[in-house]
Amino acid sequence: MATLHERLAENIPGLRKELQGIIKQHGARKLSEVTVEQACAGLRSVHSLLCDTSEVDPNRGLLVRGTPISELTNRLPEEIFYFLLTGDIPDADALKSLQNDLRKRADVPDRVWTVVNAVAEEAHPMRMTSIATLSLGTESVFRRRYDEGMKKEEYWEAALEDALTLLARLPQIAAAIYRRRYKLGRRIPSDPKLDWAADYAQMLGVPDPKGEFARLMRLYMTLHCDHEGGNASAFTSHVVSSTLSDPYYAVSAGFNALAGPLHGLANQECLEFVLGIHKKFKGAPTEDEYRDYCWDVLNSGRVIPGYGHAVLRVTDPRFTAFHQFGKLVCPNDEVFRIVDMGYKVIPEVLKKQGKAKNTWPNVDAGSGALLYHFGVTQATYYTVFFAVSRALGLLAQLVLDRAMLIPLTRPKSFPTAWLKTFINQSDV
Ligand code: CMX
Secondary structure, eight states, X not given: OOOHHHHHHHHHHHHHHHHHHHHHHHTTOOOOOOOHHHHHTTTTTOOOOOOOSEEEETTTEEEETTEEGGGSTTSOHHHHHHHHHHSSOOOHHHHHHHHHHHHHTOOOOHHHHHHHXXXXXXXXXXXXXXXXXXXXXGGOHHHHHHHTTOOGGXXXXXXXXXXXXXXXXXXXXXXXXXXXXXXXXXXXXXXXXSOHHHHHHHHHTOOOTTSXXXXXXXXXXXXXXXXXXXXXXXXXXXXXXXXXXXXXXXXXXXXHHHTSTTTTTHHHHHHHHHHHHHHHHTSOOOHHHHHHHHHHHHHTTOOOTTBOOSSOOSOOHHHHHHHHHHHHHOTTOHHHHHHHHHHHHHHHHHHHHTOOSOOSBOTHHHHHHHHHHTTOOOGGGHHHHHHHHHXXXXXXHHHHHHHTTOOOOOOOOOOHHHHHHHHHHHHO
């Protein structure tokens, strides 16, 4: 089977021609209407972005290239990256070639370690990850080739170069940040015999005699890989990369969006919520105690982290995958039991409250308890796991954006005065 680069080179001319044909023939057709509320409140559900890597179906959850994520849970993240970009699962040779390519690119330059070590030790790990990502960008092939006058048709190849290098180096950087931020000792070198996620797992230094933590990391990296194009981090990365900033700028910007509590930081808050229950009840509570605790949270004006979603209207299949993993690996772990019990109690409470459109758990509700089980107790680090995985999707999307010659993103804004005039005129 073709290598990733070969397969993309085969696919892109046809896809480009197809899209250009669609725009030429149907460019004036309307896809979506924008209401005043949508324009003033986050552009919810406005069909306005192309994204071929994945889509989120309100009732089926994440579909990667049309395949439900629940059918991909045994795949390696490297296979998923190939799949996101091409729509094909690589065969053994293509996978090996991709893994070898990543290994060759994995050495992190010393100056990046200098930058990582210069960030305040108490900084949030997401800030460190974003700074390190930006700092890697001084070697951007995209930037160099752009400055040399690269043709538009070749942008995707230079973006792919950067994407592979960034992916190859992120696990080392993220693991080093973990060890530095929580004072766990020296960096652990990469082991080139391991796959991408298992290597990340071993570089964190988490004891893993049965290889279960490595399995969790593979699952984690696969489940968080992508979530279509309109979520905050993907959209941010898309906008930045549309300016022809290099992929390091774009991914770092995407990470900055991920660091918000309504997005990727929620997994940190989920574990804090579960640990709060554990502390208060000195273990798993009864269902009644759990219910009362949730009402106290809601009545104090806070949200229940890990529940609800902007698009999904069912239990997130990614939660189901983590939940099943926990039931197999640590069914009696007290923190996991609180997550398990929450699945029974919380949807019912949220339903009674009647505000949330989706009362079911999202991906963040259970992942922290599993990490905690393996000794990764530092919840402030959890969004970094999300970021390393989501880099797969951000990078795949931006390579395809450049391949499809997607131009600068530039919606039109308007002042409130214009809105008032518009309303008055349309009322007449
Ligand atoms: N607990 C309490 N109230 C909730 C809720 C929850 N878990 N989820 C939604 N609501 C409330 C909203 O705060 C909103 O209240 P107001 O009308 O008072 O503002 C109301 O229900 C309607 O919200 P919604 O349309 O159902 O949800 P949104 O699309 O606005 O927001 C999300 C989606 C995820 C931000 C929201 O469900 C939430 O805050 N959940 C908790 C945080 C969380 O788990 N975030 C992780 C999301 C996963 C990700 O994107 O990374």
